[in-house]
Amino acid sequence: xxxxxxxxxxxxxxxxxxxxxxxxxxxxxxxxxxxxxxxxxxxxxxxxxxxxxxxxxxxxxxxxxxxxxxxxxxxxxxxxxxxxxxxxxxxxxxxxxxxxxxxxxxxxxxxxxxxxxxxxxxxxxxxxxxxxxxxxxxxxxxxxxxxxxxxxxxxxxxxxxxxxxxxxxxxxxxxxxxxxxxxxxxxxxxxxxxxxxxxxxxxxxxxxxxxxxxxxxxxxxxxxxxxxxxxxxxxxxxxxxxxxxxxxxxxxxxxxxxxxxxxxxxxxxxxxx
Numbered sequence: 001x002x003x004x005x006x007x008x009x010x011x012x013x014x015x016x017x018x019x020x021x022x023x024x025x026x027x028x029x030x031x032x033x034x035x036x037x038x039x040x041x042x043x044x045x046x047x048x049x050x051x052x053x054x055x056x057x058x059x060x061x062x063x064x065x066x067x068x069x070x071x072x073x074x075x076x077x078x079x080x081x082x083x084x085x086x087x088x089x090x091x092x093x094x095x096x097x098x099x100x101x102x103x104x105x106x107x108x109x110x111x112x113x114x115x116x117x118x119x120x121x122x123x124x125x126x127x128x129x130x131x132x133x134x135x136x137x138x139x140x141x142x143x144x145x146x147x148x149x150x151x152x153x154x155x156x157x158x159x160x161x162x163x164x165x166x167x168x169x170x171x172x173x174x175x176x177x178x179x180x181x182x183x184x185x186x187x188x189x190x191x192x193x194x195x196x197x198x199x200x201x202x203x204x205x206x207x208x209x210x211x212x213x214x215x216x217x218x219x220x221x222x223x224x225x226x227x228x229x230x231x232x233x234x235x236x237x238x239x240x241x242x243x244x245x246x247x248x249x250x251x252x253x254x255x256x257x258x259x260x261x262x263x264x265x266x267x268x269x270x271x272x273x
Contacts, residue, residue, distance in 0.1 A: 061079075098168045
C-alpha cells in the first residue's frame with residue numbers, strides 16, 4: 001500500500017486512512033489494516049465484492065460504527081490534518097463530512113423540502129433557501145414533488161438523499177452504493193449529477209459502488225478491497241485496463257479462462273495478495 005500513497009501525495013489529501021483495523025462486538029475483525037488517500041476536490045472510488053468491508057470503511061470515517069457496536073482499534077483516520085477516529089457522527093458532520101447511506105435513509109413521512117432542511121441541521125446559519133434552490137437546479141424533478149418523500153420513486157429518493165448531503169455544505173461526501181436498485185438510465189443520470197456537484201462545488205467524494213465500470217468512469221482513482229484489505233489500487237484508467245479488473249469486475253476479460261469461483265481461491269489471490 002505504500003505505493004498507493006506515493007501516487008496521490010503530489011496532491012493535497014483531505015482524508016488519510018492509515019492502517020486501520022475495525023472490530024465489531026469486540027471480537028469480529030472486519031478491516032485488517034486499510035490505508036488509502038483521498039485528494040482534495042477529487043472523486044475516489046472503493047470497489048470490491050459484498051462483505052469486503054467497503055461500507056465499514058465509510059462508517060469508520062463518518063463515525064457511524066458506534067451505532068453498530070464497532071470501533072477503530074488500530075491506526076488513524078485524519079481529516080484536514082486532524083484525527084477523527086471514533087468521534088461522534090454529529091461532530092464528524094460539523095467538521096465537513098456527510099455520508100449518504102446505502103438504501104437512501106430518507107424520512108418517508110416528511111416532504112422533500114423538510115428532508116432537505118434536515119441536511120442543514122448542523123449549520124450555524126439558517127439562510128438555506130439558496131441551497132434548496134441549488135439542489136433543485138441539480139434535481140429539477142424534486143422541485144415538482146410536493147408530497148411526502150415516501151411516495152418518491154427509488155431514483156428520486158436517491159436524488160433526495162444526495163441533495164440532503166449537499167444541504168450540509170460539506171467539504172466531503174461519502175456515497176454508499178448510489179446506483180443500488182436503479183435502472184441503467186437513472187444510474188447514468190445520478191452519476192452525471194455526482195460529477196457535476198464535484199466539479200461545480202469542489203466537494204471531495206469517496207464513492208463505494210458495485211457498478212465498477214460506472215464508478216471508474218466517474219472517479220479519478222480507485223481502490224479494490226477483498227476480505228478487509230486493499231487488494232489493488234491505481235488511477236481509474238489503469239484499473240479499467242487491468243486484466244484482473246476486467247476478469248472479475250468489468251466482464252471484459254479472457255472468455256477462455258475458468259470460472260470466477262475457481263480462480264478466486266488460487267489465481268486471483270496469488271496475483272493480488
